[in-house]
Amino acid sequence: MMIQVKDLVKIYNGQRVVDYISFEVAQGEIFGLLGPNGAGKTTTMEMMEGLRTPDGGEISIDGHNAIRQRNAVKERIGVQLQSTALFDHLTTREIILLYGSFYAQMRSVEELLASFDLEGKAKTLVKHLSGGQRQRLAIALAVVHDPKVIFLDEPTTGLDPKARRDLWAIVQRLKDEGRTVFLSTHYMEEAEQLCDRVAIMDSGRIIALDSPAGLIRQLASDSVVEFVLSKPQPQEMFQALDGVKEVKQAEDGATVLLTDRLQSTLLRLIPLADANGWVLSGLRTRTATLEDVFLQRTGKRLTQ
Numbered sequence: 001m002m003i004q005v006k007d008l009v010k011i012y013n014g015q016r017v018v019d020y021i022s023f024e025v026a027q028g029e030i031f032g033l034l035g036p037n038g039a040g041k042t043t044t045m046e047m048m049e050g051l052r053t054p055d056g057g058e059i060s061i062d063g064h065n066a067i068r069q070r071n072a073v074k075e076r077i078g079v080q081l082q083s084t085a086l087f088d089h090l091t092t093r094e095i096i097l098l099y100g101s102f103y104a105q106m107r108s109v110e111e112l113l114a115s116f117d118l119e120g121k122a123k124t125l126v127k128h129l130s131g132g133q134r135q136r137l138a139i140a141l142a143v144v145h146d147p148k149v150i151f152l153d154e155p156t157t158g159l160d161p162k163a164r165r166d167l168w169a170i171v172q173r174l175k176d177e178g179r180t181v182f183l184s185t186h187y188m189e190e191a192e193q194l195c196d197r198v199a200i201m202d203s204g205r206i207i208a209l210d211s212p213a214g215l216i217r218q219l220a221s222d223s224v225v226e227f228v229l230s231k232p233q234p235q236e237m238f239q240a241l242d243g244v245k246e247v248k249q250a251e252d253g254a255t256v257l258l259t260d261r262l263q264s265t266l267l268r269l270i271p272l273a274d275a276n277g278w279v280l281s282g283l284r285t286r287t288a289t290l291e292d293v294f295l296q297r298t299g300k301r302l303t304q
C-alpha cells in the first residue's frame with residue numbers, strides 16, 4: 001500500500017475534528033475524501049502532508065512514517081498550492097527552478113513544461129499566464145521533484161466547468177504516470193467521475209468507503225424520488241409503496257424515497273397523494289448518486 005492511515009485523531013478545543021479514521025490507498029489510485037465544509041478533510045490531508053501534528057494514530061507513506069520521518073516523506077509527496085500563492089514577478093522557468101531547489105532532485109524544466117502544455121511559456125512572467133495555464137503550472141510545481149503521491153485539496157473549488165474538466169484530465173494523467181493522487185472535494189460529481197475510491201467524511205469520521213459504483217450499489221436503490229409535503233406524513237405511508245427501499249427525511253424538510261423500481265413507485269405515489277389531498281411540491285426524480293449515499297447515512301445534503 002502506498003498510504004496507510006490508522007486511527008488518526010486531531011483534537012481542537014476538546015473536540016475530535018478527525019475522529020479515529022483509518023484507510024489505505026494503493027499505488028496508482030485516485031483516492032477522494034468527499035464531505036461537506038468542516039468535515040475534517042483539510043485537517044486530515046495536512047496531517048498526512050506533515051503540516052499538522054496528529055493527536056493520535058499512525059500515517060505511513062511509501063513505507064515511511066509521515067509523523068516521525070517528515071524529510072523522507074517530503075521528497076515523496078507533492079502538494080498543490082493555490083495558484084494565487086505563486087510569485088507573479090518570476091517567469092515560469094524561474095518559479096519551476098525555485099520550487100525544484102526545495103528538493104534533493106528535480107525533473108527538467110523542459111520536460112515539465114511539455115507535460116503540462118506550457119511549451120513556449122518558459123520566459124513568460126507568471127502574472128501574464130492565463131487562468132488555465134496558472135492552474136497547470138501550480139500542479140507542475142507540485143510534481144517538480146517527481147513525487148509518488150500528489151495531494152490536491154479541493155482542486156476545482158471556484159473553477160468554471162471547462163477548467164474543472166481540464167483539471168480532471170491532468171489528474172488522470174498523473175495517475176497514468178503511476179502516481180497516487182489523494183484529493184478532497186465537496187463536489188459529488190468530481191468524486192464520482194474522477195476517483196477510483198472515495199471515503200465519505202462527516203464530522204471527523206469516515207462514514208462510507210468504496211468505489212463510487214460500490215457506494216451507490218450499497219444503497220440497493222438505483223433511483224430517487226424527492227418532494228416536499230405541506231403537512232408531514234408518517235414515513236410508513238411511503239415505505240409501503242412498490243419499489244421503495246428506504247424513506248429519508250432530509251434536514252431541509254424534503255421527503256426522499258430510495259427505490260429500485262422508479263416507475264412503479266411513481267405510479268403509486270401520485271394516486272396516494274391524490275386520495276389524501278396532499279400536494280407534492282418540488283417533485284423530482286433522479287438516478288441515485290453519491291449525494292444520496294451521504295443523505296441516506298446522515299440525513300444531510302452534501303451541498304446546500
Ligand SMILES: Nc1ncnc2c1ncn2[C@@H]1O[C@H](COP(=O)(O)OP(=O)(O)OP(=O)(O)O)[C@@H](O)[C@H]1O
Nearest residue numbers: 012013017035036037038039040041042043044186
Ligand atoms: N487550527 C484550528 N483550530 C481550531 N479548529 C480548527 C482548526 N482547523 C480546523 N478546525 C476545525 O476543524 C473542523 C474541520 O476543519 P477542516 O478544515 O479540516 O474541514 P474541511 O472538511 O476541510 O472543510 P473545508 O472544506 O471548509 O476546508 C472544523 O470544525 C474547523 O473549524
